[in-house]
Amino acid sequence: MVLVFAESGDGRIKKSGQEAITFAKELASRAGTSCTALILGPVDAPGDAGIYGADQVIHVPHTGFEHFDSQSWARAISDVATSKDAEYVVLSHSSRGKALIGRLAVRLQAGSVTGVTELPDVSNGCVATKGVYSGKAFARLKIETGKKVLSVMGNALQPTTDGVAAPVEVSDLAPATARITFVKTDKVEGTVPLPEAEKVVSAGRGMKGPENWGIIEELAAELGATTACSRPVADSDWRPHHEHVGQTGIAIRPNLYIAIGISGAIQHLAGVNRSKVIVVINKDPEAPFFKAADYGVVGDLFEVVPRLTEAIRDMKAAG
């Protein structure tokens, strides 16, 4: 059986959780077995996991799972995996998944691969593929143990939504006492967080100063995109640090990445080169970013960006 830990928040299964379920379902069908989703904490409709592919759902509604603690959560997940004799445990390669996966591997005596980018080959053991060297290569890893733990890279696949609600088994599992005390969460309101964003508008030092970001925000708003920036921009406090993408910032893989006034240094590319489509706007035709781009515009960003925003508005108006 494939057990997938489906992350939830605000009473719903998160997008990363939906992706993990679909991945687990596809893996289960390759391995000729079934897919069970595990949900920790209160959600409104746990059976919805079936929509994304789960055959059944184990729901642990205990309110003690309101705040994340890798120690007690890993114990709960591994207890369920052991009692159901799961061969595979699938997680999202999210902030929670990253804190859990090593613990689960240790608890289950399982081999693990993090940040898997495609469905594993299970024709002869389990061989999973993941990005290494910060996007400069992919490695295939064979898991040598009977039990296996995998975390799925965000946007590695689209969640399917053609399933129906799955039967739910309610479990009375309670979390072990956490040794971490939750204090608070600070979140940027209103936008999709960068690691989950499908469209990202990113800008660099070519912007000249923080006062010029209005045109970036307008473009992002028109596209429904999340904003990002290069490292020197965050380091100079032109933009908040959580917008910094690249080798030392966040690694993302949106469907669309628009890079504006960013030169395309290798450390920047390391965080964004897995984007599906890259558009580069730069006045210097020699900027290295053009080599990594699908579409390029050589021009002054202060003229090109407002024009692009306008063109998108026109397209939307035309339907």
Place this chain on the structure above:
Amino acid sequence: MNVLVCVTKTPDTTAKIGFVEENTRFDATGVQFIMNPYDEWYALVRALELKEAQGGKVTLISVGGPDCDQVIRKGLAIGADEAVRIDLQPTDAFQVASEIATYAKANDFDLVFTGKESIESNGSEVGSMIAELLDWPFLSYASKMEMEGNTATVDLEIEGGEDTVRVDTPFVLSAAKGLAEQRIPNMRGIMMAKSKPLQVLPGSGAAPRTSITGYTLPKEKEAVRLIDPENMNELVRLLKEEAKVI
């Protein structure tokens, strides 16, 4: 505070990546190795700050062959007191974590620091494994930490923001940007590093659980399609009809 800081070597961030032996082994020819930036800039420096504020000792640990010594010496030059190298070429994260946890258990540490990930493996899993092997709390992707007595208040990177949590020592922490400011070793540090102890210990024999069967390089990008800067309607059309991303 006695802090164990886990450090690993990675190819320089600008290194060209290639493979040999039918794409089964990394080609290290001409590649410059550096200390993993998260280990050096954030984990090590925050550990040094703790020592400067509260006393104690900073110990570096690296699991690897003699080719790690240069990176370890740099950590000593930045200010660590002593170092341990577990002498084996690790195959996977579990092997690394097992060796580090075995050493940490046998010695007296209040804290174990790792980087949030190695920019070579992009694993993000050694820290979480060490935490489970020690049965300690794990603070993953820490971007800020204040210490008062034995209680730390820590900011953790989450999607689109941060969580703040409180925890008592001992714990394992993985360091992200923001935790500290990079320090450059000075001449005196480099001289002193030469006489600091670097102990080489044999591995405990933990077996790896995964093995790399091969590598592939990403598909070469096709040449960029240049679009007239006067004609953004064309770009929008391509993004909609050809790339199908808007």
